[in-house]
Amino acid sequence: MPMNTLNPGTRIGKYEVLEHVATGGMGTVYKAQDLNLRRVVALKILPPHLAKQTAVLERFRREARHAARLSHPHIVTLYECGYDDSQDVHYLAMEYIHGIDLGTYIERKGQLGAEKTRRILFQAARALEHAFAQGVTHRDIKPANFLMAREHGQVIVKLTDLGLARVDNDDDFKLTRDRHTVGTLDYLSPEQARDSQTADIRSDIYSLGCTAYHMLAGRPPFAEGGLGERVYKHQEVPPPDVRQFNPEVSDGFWFILQKMLAKKPQDRYATPSELLDDLKNTPGVELETVGTAAPKSRSGQRPTAYVPAPTAATPPVDVEIPEPKSPPTLPPESTLMPTVADGAAWQITPEQVRTAAAFHARAVQVTAEGGGDDYARQLLANSLKLNPFNAAYRLALRDLNRKASGGMLGRWLGSLNVLALKSKMRAARCSGEWRKVLELGEDVLARQPTDADTHIEMAGAVEELGLVDLSLWFLEQGLEMAPENADLLRAMARVHERRKEWKRAILFWEKVRKVAPDDGEAKQQINVISVNDHLARANYRPHRRKRG
Numbered sequence: 001m002p003m004n005t006l007n008p009g010t011r012i013g014k015y016e017v018l019e020h021v022a023t024g025g026m027g028t029v030y031k032a033q034d035l036n037l038r039r040v041v042a043l044k045i046l047p048p049h050l051a052k053q054t055a056v057l058e059r060f061r062r063e064a065r066h067a068a069r070l071s072h073p074h075i076v077t078l079y080e081c082g083y084d085d086s087q088d089v090h091y092l093a094m095e096y097i098h099g100i101d102l103g104t105y106i107e108r109k110g111q112l113g114a115e116k117t118r119r120i121l122f123q124a125a126r127a128l129e130h131a132f133a134q135g136v137t138h139r140d141i142k143p144a145n146f147l148m149a150r151e152h153g154q155v156i157v158k159l160t161d162l163g164l165a166r167v168d169n170d171d172d173f174k175l176t177r178d179r180h181t182v183g184t185l186d187y188l189s190p191e192q193a194r195d196s197q198t199a200d201i202r203s204d205i206y207s208l209g210c211t212a213y214h215m216l217a218g219r220p221p222f223a224e225g226g227l228g229e230r231v232y233k234h235q236e237v238p239p240p241d242v243r244q245f246n247p248e249v250s251d252g253f254w255f256i257l258q259k260m261l262a263k264k265p266q267d268r269y270a271t272p273s274e275l276l277d278d279l280k281n282t283p284g285v286e287l288e289t290v291g292t293a294a295p296k297s298r299s300g301q302r303p304t305a306y307v308p309a310p311t312a313a314t315p316p317v318d319v320e321i322p323e324p325k326s327p328p329t330l331p332p333e334s335t336l337m338p339t340v341a342d343g344a345a346w347q348i349t350p351e352q353v354r355t356a357a358a359f360h361a362r363a364v365q366v367t368a369e370g371g372g373d374d375y376a377r378q379l380l381a382n383s384l385k386l387n388p389f390n391a392a393y394r395l396a397l398r399d400l401n402r403k404a405s406g407g408m409l410g411r412w413l414g415s416l417n418v419l420a421l422k423s424k425m426r427a428a429r430c431s432g433e434w435r436k437v438l439e440l441g442e443d444v445l446a447r448q449p450t451d452a453d454t455h456i457e458m459a460g461a462v463e464e465l466g467l468v469d470l471s472l473w474f475l476e477q478g479l480e481m482a483p484e485n486a487d488l489l490r491a492m493a494r495v496h497e498r499r500k501e502w503k504r505a506i507l508f509w510e511k512v513r514k515v516a517p518d519d520g521e522a523k524q525q526i527n528v529i530s531v532n533d534h535l536a537r538a539n540y541r542p543h544r545r546k547r548g
Helices: 054-069 102-109 114-133 171-177 190-194 201-217 227-236 251-260 272-280 350-368 373-386 391-404 408-415 418-430 434-447 452-464 468-481 486-498 502-515 520-538
Strands: 015-024 027-034 039-046 078-084 089-095 099-101 146-151 154-159
Touching (some): 039 054, 054 078, 102 201, 114 146, 114 201, 201 251, 201 272, 350 373, 350 391, 373 391, 418 434, 434 452, 452 486, 486 520, 502 520
Antiparallel strands (some): 015 027, 099 146
Protein backbone atom coordinates (compact mmCIF):
# COMPACT_ATOMS: atom_id res chain seq x y z
CA MET A 1 0.00 0.00 0.00
CA PRO A 2 1.41 3.49 -0.78
CA MET A 3 2.35 5.75 2.10
CA ASN A 4 0.20 8.61 0.81
CA THR A 5 -2.98 9.69 2.56
CA LEU A 6 -5.81 7.24 1.95
CA ASN A 7 -8.69 8.38 -0.20
CA PRO A 8 -12.26 8.43 1.14
CA GLY A 9 -13.94 5.10 0.47
CA THR A 10 -10.81 3.01 1.11
CA ARG A 11 -11.56 -0.15 3.12
CA ILE A 12 -9.39 -1.16 6.06
CA GLY A 13 -10.84 -4.27 7.62
CA LYS A 14 -14.49 -3.55 8.36
CA TYR A 15 -13.89 0.21 8.29
CA GLU A 16 -14.45 2.64 5.44
CA VAL A 17 -12.29 5.78 5.41
CA LEU A 18 -14.33 9.01 5.41
CA GLU A 19 -11.61 11.64 5.65
CA HIS A 20 -8.07 12.36 6.81
CA VAL A 21 -7.81 13.89 10.29
CA ALA A 22 -4.13 14.15 11.17
CA THR A 23 -0.67 12.72 10.52
CA GLY A 24 1.96 12.29 13.21
CA GLY A 25 5.17 10.46 13.94
CA MET A 26 3.31 7.27 14.87
CA GLY A 27 1.01 7.05 11.88
CA THR A 28 -2.06 8.66 10.40
CA VAL A 29 -5.52 9.12 11.88
CA TYR A 30 -8.68 8.99 9.76
CA LYS A 31 -12.33 9.50 10.42
CA ALA A 32 -13.90 6.21 9.37
CA GLN A 33 -17.15 4.29 9.60
CA ASP A 34 -17.58 0.84 11.10
CA LEU A 35 -19.62 -0.82 8.36
CA ASN A 36 -20.95 -3.50 10.71
CA LEU A 37 -22.01 -1.36 13.66
CA ARG A 38 -22.71 1.82 11.64
CA ARG A 39 -20.74 4.06 13.97
CA VAL A 40 -18.01 6.59 13.31
CA VAL A 41 -14.54 5.82 14.66
CA ALA A 42 -11.07 7.33 14.67
CA LEU A 43 -8.89 4.90 12.71
CA LYS A 44 -5.20 5.14 13.54
CA ILE A 45 -3.06 3.44 10.89
CA LEU A 46 0.59 2.43 11.17
CA PRO A 47 2.18 2.59 7.69
CA PRO A 48 4.05 -0.52 6.50
CA HIS A 49 7.45 1.18 6.48
CA LEU A 50 7.06 1.99 10.19
CA ALA A 51 5.65 -1.44 11.04
CA LYS A 52 8.96 -2.93 9.86
CA GLN A 53 10.68 -1.19 12.78
CA THR A 54 10.30 -3.52 15.74
CA ALA A 55 10.34 -0.78 18.37
CA VAL A 56 7.68 1.26 16.56
CA LEU A 57 5.39 -1.71 16.06
CA GLU A 58 5.78 -2.66 19.71
CA ARG A 59 4.87 0.86 20.81
CA PHE A 60 1.79 0.74 18.57
CA ARG A 61 0.68 -2.59 20.09
CA ARG A 62 1.49 -1.29 23.55
CA GLU A 63 -0.89 1.61 23.04
CA ALA A 64 -3.65 -0.91 22.29
CA ARG A 65 -2.87 -3.07 25.32
CA HIS A 66 -2.81 -0.14 27.70
CA ALA A 67 -5.93 1.47 26.26
CA ALA A 68 -7.74 -1.85 26.61
CA ARG A 69 -7.14 -1.75 30.39
CA LEU A 70 -8.88 1.60 30.73
CA SER A 71 -12.57 2.46 30.62
CA HIS A 72 -13.40 5.95 31.81
CA PRO A 73 -15.42 8.98 30.65
CA HIS A 74 -12.24 11.07 30.48
CA ILE A 75 -10.17 8.58 28.46
CA VAL A 76 -10.63 7.86 24.76
CA THR A 77 -12.11 4.38 24.33
CA LEU A 78 -10.34 1.73 22.25
CA TYR A 79 -12.69 -0.45 20.17
CA GLU A 80 -10.33 -2.75 18.30
CA CYS A 81 -6.72 -3.46 17.40
CA GLY A 82 -6.30 -5.24 14.07
CA TYR A 83 -4.30 -5.98 10.94
CA ASP A 84 -5.51 -5.80 7.35
CA ASP A 85 -3.41 -8.19 5.28
CA SER A 86 -4.86 -6.96 1.98
CA GLN A 87 -3.53 -3.45 2.68
CA ASP A 88 -0.64 -4.62 4.90
CA VAL A 89 -1.44 -2.18 7.70
CA HIS A 90 -1.87 -2.40 11.45
CA TYR A 91 -4.66 -0.23 12.83
CA LEU A 92 -6.43 0.89 16.00
CA ALA A 93 -10.13 1.75 15.95
CA MET A 94 -10.95 4.25 18.69
CA GLU A 95 -13.70 6.53 19.88
CA TYR A 96 -14.09 9.46 17.49
CA ILE A 97 -14.09 12.84 19.24
CA HIS A 98 -15.93 15.79 17.68
CA GLY A 99 -13.74 18.59 18.94
CA ILE A 100 -10.17 19.86 19.18
CA ASP A 101 -7.12 19.06 21.25
CA LEU A 102 -6.19 21.26 24.18
CA GLY A 103 -2.95 22.38 22.54
CA THR A 104 -4.81 23.77 19.54
CA TYR A 105 -7.35 25.43 21.81
CA ILE A 106 -4.61 27.18 23.80
CA GLU A 107 -2.96 28.29 20.56
CA ARG A 108 -6.21 29.87 19.41
CA LYS A 109 -7.00 31.56 22.71
CA GLY A 110 -3.49 32.62 23.71
CA GLN A 111 -4.11 31.71 27.34
CA LEU A 112 -7.04 30.51 29.41
CA GLY A 113 -8.75 31.94 32.46
CA ALA A 114 -7.79 30.58 35.86
CA GLU A 115 -11.17 29.04 36.70
CA LYS A 116 -11.53 27.46 33.27
CA THR A 117 -8.02 26.01 33.65
CA ARG A 118 -8.88 24.58 37.06
CA ARG A 119 -11.94 22.81 35.68
CA ILE A 120 -10.06 21.35 32.72
CA LEU A 121 -7.30 20.28 35.10
CA PHE A 122 -9.85 18.59 37.33
CA GLN A 123 -11.11 16.40 34.47
CA ALA A 124 -7.58 15.57 33.35
CA ALA A 125 -6.69 14.53 36.89
CA ARG A 126 -9.69 12.21 36.96
CA ALA A 127 -8.31 10.47 33.88
CA LEU A 128 -4.95 10.03 35.62
CA GLU A 129 -6.71 8.76 38.74
CA HIS A 130 -8.32 5.94 36.74
CA ALA A 131 -5.07 5.12 34.92
CA PHE A 132 -3.22 5.01 38.24
CA ALA A 133 -5.82 2.63 39.68
CA GLN A 134 -5.12 0.30 36.74
CA GLY A 135 -1.36 0.55 37.22
CA VAL A 136 -0.81 2.62 34.07
CA THR A 137 1.60 5.56 33.83
CA HIS A 138 1.02 7.64 30.69
CA ARG A 139 4.48 9.28 30.45
CA ASP A 140 3.53 11.71 27.69
CA ILE A 141 1.04 14.08 29.32
CA LYS A 142 0.82 17.30 27.28
CA PRO A 143 -1.92 19.57 25.88
CA ALA A 144 -1.99 17.81 22.50
CA ASN A 145 -2.93 14.54 24.21
CA PHE A 146 -6.15 15.91 25.72
CA LEU A 147 -9.14 16.12 23.42
CA MET A 148 -12.17 18.29 24.19
CA ALA A 149 -15.72 17.66 23.02
CA ARG A 150 -19.27 18.37 24.15
CA GLU A 151 -21.35 15.61 25.66
CA HIS A 152 -24.79 16.17 27.21
CA GLY A 153 -24.29 19.91 27.09
CA GLN A 154 -20.94 19.90 28.94
CA VAL A 155 -17.38 20.03 27.68
CA ILE A 156 -15.63 16.73 28.32
CA VAL A 157 -11.84 16.40 28.43
CA LYS A 158 -10.49 13.04 27.24
CA LEU A 159 -6.96 11.69 27.53
CA THR A 160 -5.53 9.93 24.47
CA ASP A 161 -2.28 8.50 23.01
CA LEU A 162 -1.00 5.79 25.32
CA GLY A 163 1.90 4.90 23.02
CA LEU A 164 4.52 5.76 25.64
CA ALA A 165 2.59 4.40 28.61
CA ARG A 166 3.91 1.66 30.82
CA VAL A 167 2.28 -0.68 33.28
CA ASP A 168 3.63 -1.62 36.71
CA ASN A 169 5.99 -4.61 36.44
CA ASP A 170 6.11 -4.30 32.65
CA ASP A 171 9.22 -6.43 32.04
CA ASP A 172 8.72 -6.46 28.28
CA PHE A 173 9.04 -2.70 28.25
CA LYS A 174 12.42 -2.85 29.97
CA LEU A 175 13.83 -4.98 27.17
CA THR A 176 13.15 -2.36 24.52
CA ARG A 177 13.35 0.99 26.33
CA ASP A 178 15.77 0.57 29.22
CA ARG A 179 17.35 3.89 30.25
CA HIS A 180 15.87 5.68 27.25
CA THR A 181 14.28 9.11 27.70
CA VAL A 182 10.76 9.31 26.34
CA GLY A 183 8.19 12.09 26.55
CA THR A 184 7.86 15.68 25.32
CA LEU A 185 10.51 18.11 26.50
CA ASP A 186 8.33 21.06 27.54
CA TYR A 187 6.33 18.81 29.88
CA LEU A 188 9.01 16.30 30.93
CA SER A 189 9.57 15.62 34.63
CA PRO A 190 13.16 15.87 35.95
CA GLU A 191 13.40 12.15 36.75
CA GLN A 192 11.92 11.16 33.39
CA ALA A 193 14.58 13.21 31.62
CA ARG A 194 17.28 11.28 33.47
CA ASP A 195 15.79 7.81 33.10
CA SER A 196 12.26 7.03 31.90
CA GLN A 197 12.28 3.81 33.95
CA THR A 198 11.94 5.91 37.10
CA ALA A 199 8.77 7.60 35.86
CA ASP A 200 5.62 6.88 37.87
CA ILE A 201 2.29 8.60 38.45
CA ARG A 202 4.08 11.54 40.10
CA SER A 203 5.87 12.13 36.78
CA ASP A 204 2.49 12.34 35.06
CA ILE A 205 1.39 14.84 37.74
CA TYR A 206 4.46 16.98 36.99
CA SER A 207 3.66 16.90 33.25
CA LEU A 208 0.05 17.79 34.03
CA GLY A 209 1.32 20.73 36.08
CA CYS A 210 3.32 21.92 33.05
CA THR A 211 0.15 21.57 30.97
CA ALA A 212 -1.84 23.65 33.47
CA TYR A 213 0.92 26.25 33.52
CA HIS A 214 0.75 26.42 29.71
CA MET A 215 -3.00 27.01 29.87
CA LEU A 216 -2.60 29.87 32.33
CA ALA A 217 0.50 31.54 30.88
CA GLY A 218 0.07 30.77 27.20
CA ARG A 219 3.48 29.06 27.31
CA PRO A 220 5.09 26.12 29.15
CA PRO A 221 7.09 26.95 32.29
CA PHE A 222 10.46 26.58 30.51
CA ALA A 223 9.78 27.47 26.90
CA GLU A 224 13.05 29.24 26.10
CA GLY A 225 16.55 27.96 25.46
CA GLY A 226 18.07 24.96 23.77
CA LEU A 227 17.49 21.30 24.58
CA GLY A 228 20.11 21.06 27.33
CA GLU A 229 19.15 24.38 28.90
CA ARG A 230 15.48 23.44 29.16
CA VAL A 231 16.28 20.02 30.63
CA TYR A 232 18.48 21.76 33.20
CA LYS A 233 15.69 24.19 34.09
CA HIS A 234 13.22 21.35 34.63
CA GLN A 235 15.71 19.78 37.04
CA GLU A 236 17.05 22.82 38.88
CA VAL A 237 15.18 26.11 38.25
CA PRO A 238 11.85 27.00 39.94
CA PRO A 239 9.12 27.89 37.43
CA PRO A 240 8.40 31.63 37.07
CA ASP A 241 5.41 32.77 39.10
CA VAL A 242 2.48 32.15 36.74
CA ARG A 243 0.68 35.16 38.24
CA GLN A 244 3.00 37.50 36.33
CA PHE A 245 1.40 36.13 33.15
CA ASN A 246 -2.11 35.69 34.54
CA PRO A 247 -2.84 37.98 37.51
CA GLU A 248 -6.27 36.45 38.20
CA VAL A 249 -4.72 33.18 39.43
CA SER A 250 -5.50 32.73 43.12
CA ASP A 251 -2.78 32.12 45.71
CA GLY A 252 -4.31 28.73 46.45
CA PHE A 253 -4.29 27.65 42.81
CA TRP A 254 -0.67 28.78 42.36
CA PHE A 255 0.25 26.77 45.46
CA ILE A 256 -1.30 23.65 43.85
CA LEU A 257 0.71 24.22 40.66
CA GLN A 258 3.93 24.67 42.62
CA LYS A 259 3.34 21.37 44.38
CA MET A 260 2.66 19.62 41.06
CA LEU A 261 5.90 21.12 39.66
CA ALA A 262 8.13 20.21 42.60
CA LYS A 263 11.56 19.00 41.44
CA LYS A 264 11.57 15.95 43.70
CA PRO A 265 8.79 13.38 43.19
CA GLN A 266 8.33 12.99 46.94
CA ASP A 267 7.44 16.70 47.22
CA ARG A 268 4.58 16.42 44.72
CA TYR A 269 1.12 14.97 45.14
CA ALA A 270 1.56 11.24 45.68
CA THR A 271 -1.62 10.34 43.78
CA PRO A 272 -4.14 12.05 41.51
CA SER A 273 -6.74 11.63 44.27
CA GLU A 274 -4.76 13.97 46.52
CA LEU A 275 -4.56 16.49 43.70
CA LEU A 276 -8.31 16.20 43.09
CA ASP A 277 -9.06 16.89 46.74
CA ASP A 278 -7.17 20.20 46.60
CA LEU A 279 -8.67 21.16 43.23
CA LYS A 280 -12.16 20.63 44.61
CA ASN A 281 -11.49 23.00 47.47
CA THR A 282 -9.51 25.71 45.70
CA PRO A 283 -10.91 28.23 43.21
CA GLY A 284 -8.94 29.37 40.20
CA VAL A 285 -9.48 33.04 41.03
CA GLU A 286 -9.46 35.01 44.25
CA LEU A 287 -12.91 35.13 45.85
CA GLU A 288 -14.23 37.23 48.68
CA THR A 289 -16.92 34.80 49.76
CA VAL A 290 -16.08 33.12 53.05
CA GLY A 291 -16.45 29.37 53.11
CA THR A 292 -14.21 26.33 52.94
CA ALA A 293 -10.57 27.28 53.36
CA ALA A 294 -8.02 26.82 50.61
CA PRO A 295 -4.95 24.63 51.11
CA LYS A 296 -2.29 26.07 53.36
CA SER A 297 0.73 27.63 51.71
CA ARG A 298 4.28 26.59 52.53
CA SER A 299 4.33 29.23 55.26
CA GLY A 300 1.26 27.70 56.85
CA GLN A 301 -0.95 30.63 55.85
CA ARG A 302 -4.18 29.98 54.03
CA PRO A 303 -3.93 32.11 50.89
CA THR A 304 -7.58 33.09 50.51
CA ALA A 305 -11.03 32.72 52.03
CA TYR A 306 -12.85 30.20 49.99
CA VAL A 307 -16.13 28.86 48.65
CA PRO A 308 -17.35 25.31 49.15
CA ALA A 309 -16.32 22.64 46.69
CA PRO A 310 -18.57 21.99 43.69
CA THR A 311 -21.32 19.49 44.37
CA ALA A 312 -20.99 17.85 40.96
CA ALA A 313 -18.45 15.05 40.55
CA THR A 314 -16.88 16.98 37.67
CA PRO A 315 -17.15 20.80 37.49
CA PRO A 316 -18.50 21.98 34.12
CA VAL A 317 -16.17 23.68 31.64
CA ASP A 318 -17.34 26.47 29.34
CA VAL A 319 -15.28 26.05 26.16
CA GLU A 320 -16.22 26.82 22.58
CA ILE A 321 -15.70 23.55 20.70
CA PRO A 322 -15.81 23.77 16.91
CA GLU A 323 -17.51 21.00 14.98
CA PRO A 324 -15.52 19.13 12.32
CA LYS A 325 -15.43 20.75 8.88
CA SER A 326 -17.29 17.88 7.26
CA PRO A 327 -20.89 17.15 8.30
CA PRO A 328 -20.99 14.70 11.21
CA THR A 329 -22.32 11.28 10.33
CA LEU A 330 -23.83 10.63 13.74
CA PRO A 331 -26.13 12.91 15.73
CA PRO A 332 -24.15 14.94 18.29
CA GLU A 333 -25.47 14.76 21.82
CA SER A 334 -25.29 18.50 22.30
CA THR A 335 -24.93 21.81 20.49
CA LEU A 336 -21.76 23.69 19.73
CA MET A 337 -22.83 26.74 21.66
CA PRO A 338 -24.70 26.65 24.98
CA THR A 339 -28.46 26.56 24.68
CA VAL A 340 -29.96 30.03 25.17
CA ALA A 341 -30.93 30.12 28.82
CA ASP A 342 -33.70 32.69 28.52
CA GLY A 343 -35.43 31.62 25.31
CA ALA A 344 -38.33 33.99 25.83
CA ALA A 345 -36.06 36.96 25.17
CA TRP A 346 -35.56 35.70 21.62
CA GLN A 347 -38.97 34.04 21.25
CA ILE A 348 -37.61 30.50 21.39
CA THR A 349 -39.73 28.01 23.30
CA PRO A 350 -38.45 24.71 24.74
CA GLU A 351 -40.58 22.94 22.15
CA GLN A 352 -38.80 24.83 19.37
CA VAL A 353 -35.44 23.84 20.80
CA ARG A 354 -36.47 20.16 20.90
CA THR A 355 -37.95 20.25 17.40
CA ALA A 356 -34.85 21.96 16.01
CA ALA A 357 -32.68 19.27 17.59
CA ALA A 358 -34.88 16.58 16.01
CA PHE A 359 -34.52 18.18 12.55
CA HIS A 360 -30.76 18.31 13.05
CA ALA A 361 -30.57 14.67 14.12
CA ARG A 362 -32.56 13.67 11.06
CA ALA A 363 -30.25 15.71 8.81
CA VAL A 364 -27.23 13.94 10.25
CA GLN A 365 -28.91 10.57 9.69
CA VAL A 366 -29.79 11.46 6.09
CA THR A 367 -26.19 12.50 5.42
CA ALA A 368 -24.81 9.30 6.94
CA GLU A 369 -27.18 7.13 4.92
CA GLY A 370 -26.54 8.98 1.64
CA GLY A 371 -30.15 10.16 1.45
CA GLY A 372 -29.35 13.41 -0.36
CA ASP A 373 -27.66 16.66 0.58
CA ASP A 374 -30.60 18.78 -0.60
CA TYR A 375 -32.93 17.09 1.88
CA ALA A 376 -30.36 17.40 4.68
CA ARG A 377 -29.89 21.07 3.80
CA GLN A 378 -33.61 21.74 4.10
CA LEU A 379 -33.74 19.97 7.46
CA LEU A 380 -30.87 22.08 8.77
CA ALA A 381 -32.52 25.24 7.46
CA ASN A 382 -35.63 24.28 9.46
CA SER A 383 -33.46 23.77 12.55
CA LEU A 384 -32.07 27.30 12.21
CA LYS A 385 -35.47 28.88 11.69
CA LEU A 386 -36.55 27.38 15.00
CA ASN A 387 -33.28 28.00 16.87
CA PRO A 388 -31.15 30.51 14.94
CA PHE A 389 -28.58 30.87 17.70
CA ASN A 390 -27.27 27.30 17.51
CA ALA A 391 -23.83 27.40 15.88
CA ALA A 392 -23.63 23.62 15.41
CA TYR A 393 -26.64 23.66 13.06
CA ARG A 394 -25.21 26.68 11.28
CA LEU A 395 -21.81 25.05 10.78
CA ALA A 396 -23.33 21.83 9.43
CA LEU A 397 -25.43 23.82 6.95
CA ARG A 398 -22.42 25.81 5.80
CA ASP A 399 -20.44 22.65 5.17
CA LEU A 400 -23.23 21.25 3.01
CA ASN A 401 -23.53 24.54 1.13
CA ARG A 402 -19.80 24.65 0.42
CA LYS A 403 -19.94 21.10 -0.86
CA ALA A 404 -22.80 22.00 -3.22
CA SER A 405 -21.32 25.28 -4.48
CA GLY A 406 -18.26 23.73 -6.14
CA GLY A 407 -17.47 24.67 -9.73
CA MET A 408 -17.30 28.05 -11.45
CA LEU A 409 -20.81 27.83 -12.93
CA GLY A 410 -22.39 27.18 -9.54
CA ARG A 411 -20.54 30.11 -7.98
CA TRP A 412 -21.45 32.43 -10.86
CA LEU A 413 -25.15 31.55 -10.69
CA GLY A 414 -25.10 31.90 -6.90
CA SER A 415 -23.57 35.37 -7.09
CA LEU A 416 -26.52 36.70 -9.10
CA ASN A 417 -28.74 36.86 -6.02
CA VAL A 418 -26.13 38.09 -3.54
CA LEU A 419 -26.68 41.81 -4.03
CA ALA A 420 -30.43 41.48 -3.54
CA LEU A 421 -29.94 39.36 -0.42
CA LYS A 422 -27.44 41.81 1.08
CA SER A 423 -29.80 44.69 0.42
CA LYS A 424 -32.57 42.85 2.30
CA MET A 425 -30.15 42.05 5.11
CA ARG A 426 -29.22 45.71 5.56
CA ALA A 427 -32.89 46.63 5.64
CA ALA A 428 -33.52 44.00 8.32
CA ARG A 429 -30.62 45.38 10.34
CA CYS A 430 -31.97 48.93 10.14
CA SER A 431 -35.36 47.74 11.41
CA GLY A 432 -33.82 45.67 14.20
CA GLU A 433 -34.97 42.32 12.76
CA TRP A 434 -31.91 40.46 14.00
CA ARG A 435 -33.18 36.95 13.31
CA LYS A 436 -33.92 38.00 9.72
CA VAL A 437 -30.34 39.27 9.42
CA LEU A 438 -29.08 35.82 10.45
CA GLU A 439 -31.39 34.01 8.03
CA LEU A 440 -30.51 36.21 5.04
CA GLY A 441 -26.83 36.22 5.95
CA GLU A 442 -26.69 32.45 5.79
CA ASP A 443 -28.14 32.59 2.28
CA VAL A 444 -25.41 35.03 1.26
CA LEU A 445 -22.65 32.85 2.70
CA ALA A 446 -24.07 29.82 0.90
CA ARG A 447 -23.16 31.63 -2.32
CA GLN A 448 -20.12 33.62 -1.19
CA PRO A 449 -18.53 32.00 1.91
CA THR A 450 -15.71 34.57 2.01
CA ASP A 451 -17.98 37.62 2.16
CA ALA A 452 -16.49 39.47 5.12
CA ASP A 453 -19.26 42.09 5.34
CA THR A 454 -21.86 39.39 5.89
CA HIS A 455 -19.88 37.70 8.65
CA ILE A 456 -19.57 41.11 10.35
CA GLU A 457 -23.29 41.88 9.91
CA MET A 458 -24.27 38.56 11.47
CA ALA A 459 -21.81 39.01 14.34
CA GLY A 460 -23.29 42.44 15.01
CA ALA A 461 -26.81 41.04 15.00
CA VAL A 462 -26.17 38.45 17.72
CA GLU A 463 -24.14 40.95 19.77
CA GLU A 464 -27.19 43.25 19.74
CA LEU A 465 -29.02 40.36 21.39
CA GLY A 466 -26.32 40.02 24.04
CA LEU A 467 -24.78 36.82 22.64
CA VAL A 468 -21.17 38.00 22.58
CA ASP A 469 -19.65 34.50 22.47
CA LEU A 470 -21.70 33.70 19.41
CA SER A 471 -20.64 37.03 17.89
CA LEU A 472 -17.01 35.98 18.26
CA TRP A 473 -17.85 32.64 16.68
CA PHE A 474 -19.24 34.34 13.58
CA LEU A 475 -16.10 36.45 13.25
CA GLU A 476 -13.84 33.43 13.80
CA GLN A 477 -15.70 31.62 11.03
CA GLY A 478 -15.15 34.57 8.76
CA LEU A 479 -11.43 34.66 9.55
CA GLU A 480 -11.15 30.97 8.72
CA MET A 481 -12.36 31.82 5.23
CA ALA A 482 -10.43 35.11 4.93
CA PRO A 483 -7.68 35.16 7.58
CA GLU A 484 -6.09 38.43 6.38
CA ASN A 485 -9.23 40.48 5.94
CA ALA A 486 -8.64 43.78 7.75
CA ASP A 487 -12.36 44.47 8.32
CA LEU A 488 -12.87 41.12 10.06
CA LEU A 489 -9.75 41.65 12.16
CA ARG A 490 -10.97 45.12 13.18
CA ALA A 491 -14.37 43.74 14.14
CA MET A 492 -12.74 41.02 16.25
CA ALA A 493 -10.50 43.58 17.98
CA ARG A 494 -13.49 45.78 18.81
CA VAL A 495 -15.46 42.91 20.32
CA HIS A 496 -12.53 42.08 22.60
CA GLU A 497 -12.26 45.77 23.52
CA ARG A 498 -15.90 45.85 24.56
CA ARG A 499 -15.26 42.76 26.69
CA LYS A 500 -12.18 44.49 28.18
CA GLU A 501 -10.03 41.61 27.00
CA TRP A 502 -7.12 43.92 26.34
CA LYS A 503 -4.48 41.40 25.32
CA ARG A 504 -6.73 39.80 22.75
CA ALA A 505 -7.75 43.21 21.44
CA ILE A 506 -4.12 44.26 21.02
CA LEU A 507 -3.36 40.96 19.27
CA PHE A 508 -6.01 41.61 16.63
CA TRP A 509 -5.11 45.28 16.20
CA GLU A 510 -1.52 44.14 15.59
CA LYS A 511 -2.83 41.82 12.90
CA VAL A 512 -4.75 44.73 11.37
CA ARG A 513 -1.56 46.80 11.27
CA LYS A 514 0.29 43.89 9.66
CA VAL A 515 -2.20 43.47 6.79
CA ALA A 516 -2.96 47.20 6.53
CA PRO A 517 0.25 49.10 7.47
CA ASP A 518 -1.33 52.49 6.76
CA ASP A 519 -4.23 51.96 9.19
CA GLY A 520 -3.91 54.84 11.63
CA GLU A 521 -6.70 53.57 13.89
CA ALA A 522 -4.81 50.35 14.62
CA LYS A 523 -1.74 52.15 15.94
CA GLN A 524 -3.87 54.53 18.01
CA GLN A 525 -5.95 51.72 19.53
CA ILE A 526 -2.90 49.67 20.41
CA ASN A 527 -1.53 52.61 22.42
CA VAL A 528 -4.85 53.29 24.16
CA ILE A 529 -5.50 49.64 25.01
CA SER A 530 -1.93 49.14 26.25
CA VAL A 531 -2.54 51.88 28.80
CA ASN A 532 -5.85 50.27 29.83
CA ASP A 533 -4.16 46.89 30.18
CA HIS A 534 -1.39 48.39 32.30
CA LEU A 535 -3.88 50.13 34.59
CA ALA A 536 -5.97 46.98 34.94
CA ARG A 537 -2.91 44.90 35.85
CA ALA A 538 -1.73 47.43 38.39
CA ASN A 539 -5.22 47.76 39.85
CA TYR A 540 -4.57 51.50 39.52
CA ARG A 541 -6.61 53.97 41.57
CA PRO A 542 -6.14 57.72 41.00
CA HIS A 543 -4.60 59.53 43.96
CA ARG A 544 -6.71 62.37 45.28
CA ARG A 545 -4.94 65.30 46.80
CA LYS A 546 -6.25 66.43 50.12
CA ARG A 547 -7.70 69.86 50.17
CA GLY A 548 -5.97 72.25 52.47
